[in-house]
Amino acid sequence: MVDQNRAPLWEALQRYKDLNRESYHVPGHKNGRIFPKEAREIFREILKIDATEIDGLDDLHHPAGVIRAAEGLARDHFGSEETHFLVNGSTSGNLAMILAVCRRGSRVLVQRNAHKSVMHGLELAGVEPVFLSPEWEEETGRFSDFTAQRVQEGYEQFPDASALIVTYPDYFGRTYDLEAIVRFAHDKGMPVLVDEAHGVHFSLHDNFPKDALSTGADVVVQSAHKMAPAMTMGAYIHIQGSLVSRERLRSKLQVVQSSSPSYPILASLDLARNYLAEWKEGNLFSFLKKVREELDSFTDQWEVSSRTEKDDLLKVSIRPASIDGFTLASMLEEQGVYPEMATSKEVLLTFGLEVSEMWAKDKDAFKEVSRLLQNEEKHAKIKGADIAFPAVGQLDATYEEMERMPTFVVDLEDAIGYLAAEAVIPYPPGIPIVLKGERIRSEQVEMISILLKQQATFQNENIETSLTIFEEAWS
Ligand SMILES: Cc1ncc(COP(=O)(O)O)c(C=O)c1O
Structure with a gap:
């Protein structure tokens, strides 16, 4: 049994690097x-451990050596029964868990405000999703409260539902009573499949919300790279209990993951687990409290959102009074500070798991922006881009029907209906905002227009002017 203070995969890579063997195998570098010469300097050290599955380095898809040991340590640290490393982010974990659990044509309850990877998983699995919307919360100013009652409502309308997929926490670090939801679903x-992309650190301390595995959830996906010190794309998937087949999950992981996984990413997952296992609180929580107090004291032109036991203390969000969040984010960027995200109403800052020595300097950027805000012309209250979705809703076509329907492009305003x-x-x-296969409502188009005016970024081509719709018999 290896200790949590070891990092077996990382150690094996160090040994591999030190041997300095001649390579007559892939990768081609x-x-x-x-x-390329111009990039060699920066890439040099990392390329020395960008190895392939040669002797001693194990195989992600059939782990029997150092990867197995590293995944075992992660399993023990997070308290799961089986843990796998993911080299294509929570995206691949979400796809794999949905494909493993949801059979074609089966009914599945899904929290509506899910990441697109969940939506893509539903489509690939060819399920019939039933979307459940969280309730409005004054405290967050968002539809953020997902309740067991809402799940029950969905289940009562669709008692043939075979699984529940939730997102916990949301992007802002807000959680809800997942334990009650798991109890209901298991009954x-x-x-219960949980996208916990933003909560890899929750099990570290009681000051963080409860982690999904300890609520009894069956499969949990965590992006190690989001809130822990891992390389981008590094993530974990955990499984426990007897409701989900481990063989099916392993087999779907082979479907969605590369057969040549990146060893630097894998090693960073091993190291991130080691970091989390050895993590000490230090002055982190008092530092985060101070940050919030300081931000609050700079101006009455913004409000620093309150934090309760439902919230991740590493996420701090600022709501400006007279400009939208996108404009505030640009002002901060001009001062050299890059926030995690902006929405119509707020700017989200994400802190790391250690006291930031940069804060003493960076807070001046916030001070400067707050000074500029004092001189900002007062605008009418910002039009928030919020929209209520049905408590329990379905798509207006099955994925199979969508496969057969031709598409065409219309002006955004003409897409309604x-x-x-x-x-x-x-x-x-x-x-x-709009799901593929959903009949477009005027509120959705209005919300898109507001966001476009506020310079939000969309992952759609030409959304400013047009939208692709299905050609169907329309009366
Ligand atoms: C809630 C949520 N789930 C899943 C993902 C996808 O994670 P990854 O980037 O690790 O693939 C994201 C990414 O932002 C996310 O916010």
Whole structure:
């Protein structure tokens, strides 16, 4: 049994690097010797461990050596029964868990405000999703409260539902009573699949919200790269209990993951687990409190949102009084500070798991922006881009029907009443406003127009002018 203070995969890669063997195998950069000159300097050290599945380095898809040991340590640290490393982010974890659990044509309950990877998983699995909307919360100013009662409402209308897929926490770090939801779902025999992309650190301390595995959820996906120190794309998938087949999950992981996984990413997952296992609170929570107090004291032109036990303290959001969040984010960027995300109403800052030594300097940028805000012309109250979705709703066509329908492009305003052939997704946060297969409502078009005016970024081509819809018999 290896200790949590070891990092077996990382250690094996160090040994591999030190052996400095001649490479007559892939990758073609030959341990970094063959590489564009202008980038060689920066890539050099990383390319030395950008290896392939040679002796001693194990195989992600059939782990029996150091990857197995590293995944075992992650399993023990997070308290799951089986853990796998993911090299294509939570995106691949969400796809794999949905494909493993949801059979073609089966009914599945899905929290509506989910990341697009969940929506893509539903489409690939060919399920019949039933979308459940969270309730409005004054405290957050968003539809953020997902309740067991809402799940029950969905289940009562669709008692043949075979699984529940939720997002916990949301992008802002807000959680809800997942334990009650898991209890209800398990009582009905439904496994609960959790996209916990933003909560890899929750199990570290009681000051963070409860982590999904300890609520009894069956499969949990976490982006290690979002809130822990791992390389981008590094993520974990955990499984526990007997409701989900481990063989099916392993087999779907082979479908969605590369057969040549990146060893630097895998090693960073091993190291991130080691970091989390050894993490100490230090002065982190008092530092975060101070940050919030300081931000609050700079101006009455913004409000620093309150934080409760439902919120991740590493996320701080600022709501400006007289400008929209996108404008505030640009003002901060002009001062050299890059926030995580902006929406119509707020700007989200994400802190790391350690006291930031940069804060003493960076807070001046916030001070400067707050000074500029004092001189801002007062605008009418910002038009928030909020929209209520049905408590329990379905798509207006099955994925199979959508496969057969031709598509065409119309002006955005003319799309109202038609079936969307593409999801409309502002990014970040990557949560669709319009779902593919949903009949487009005027409120959705209005919301898109507001966001476009506020310079939000969309992952749709030409959304400023047009939208792709399905051609269907329309009366
Ligand atoms: C809630 C949520 N789930 C899943 C993802 C996808 O994660 P990844 O970037 O690790 O693939 C994101 C990305 O932003 C997300 O916000």
